[in-house]
Amino acid sequence: MLIIKVRPDETVDQAIKRYKRKHRDVKTMQQLRKRKHFTKPSEERREEMIKAKFKQSKSNAAG
Numbered sequence: 001m002l003i004i005k006v007r008p009d010e011t012v013d014q015a016i017k018r019y020k021r022k023h024r025d026v027k028t029m030q031q032l033r034k035r036k037h038f039t040k041p042s043e044e045r046r047e048e049m050i051k052a053k054f055k056q057s058k059s060n061a062a063g
Helices: 012-026 028-035 041-062
Strands: none
Touching: 012 028
16 A cells, blocks of 8 residues: 655645656556456567567667
């Protein structure tokens, strides 16, 4: 659970912004989505390879 203490000189909007940033940095939602269903290790490797090929082809096309 994330705990954000509101500082005396801080507005609520700033505290919410800090909470959202901390929430994103901890990657809570990504973990929840990933754990929603089991993925075989071979499928994970395959997805990583596909992403790597896409990134590489994208950088080759740009440069």
